[in-house]
Amino acid sequence: MLDTLEVLTTVVTGVMVGVEFSVAFVMNPIFNALPQDSGQLGRAHGGRMLGAMMPFWYIGSLVLVAVWAAAGRHHHGAGLVVTAGALLILSVIMSILLLVPINNQSKTWTPENRPEDWKEQTNRWDRYHYIRVAVITAAFALLAAALT
Numbered sequence: 001m002l003d004t005l006e007v008l009t010t011v012v013t014g015v016m017v018g019v020e021f022s023v024a025f026v027m028n029p030i031f032n033a034l035p036q037d038s039g040q041l042g043r044a045h046g047g048r049m050l051g052a053m054m055p056f057w058y059i060g061s062l063v064l065v066a067v068w069a070a071a072g073r074h075h076h077g078a079g080l081v082v083t084a085g086a087l088l089i090l091s092v093i094m095s096i097l098l099l100v101p102i103n104n105q106s107k108t109w110t111p112e113n114r115p116e117d118w119k120e121q122t123n124r125w126d127r128y129h130y131i132r133v134a135v136i137t138a139a140f141a142l143l144a145a146a147l148t
Helices: 002-033 038-071 078-106 118-147
Strands: none
Touching: 002 038, 002 118, 038 078, 038 118, 078 118
16 A cells, blocks of 8 residues: 555655646746747746646645654655655745746737736746756655655
């Protein structure tokens, strides 16, 4: 049973990391290269769609890691799992304090109602997101290492 939990947790967390990596290094560069207001509209739509899904994914990953840490506390790699959990907690705190406030505004923007500093806010979100991707990637790597 613990083996199944370990694999499930690693896969769920890994897919989340892949989505967030894709946002940072694939989707946002594509949106930034689109003509006129298309990129901003695409980012707003992505913010609405992923903004609705990601809280469950982040919390779900964190819950799975917590269950793994508790169930496997006497097994090899338990320290790695706990550290991964701490990193996921950090990513949730970063999201709530830094990324979600910007996302909540930007997902409602249209070319007609966006603020004058919308590009600066978007760039700030991107910088925070790069850091969050690094944090969750490290958590994923620790989970993968704990499997071995």
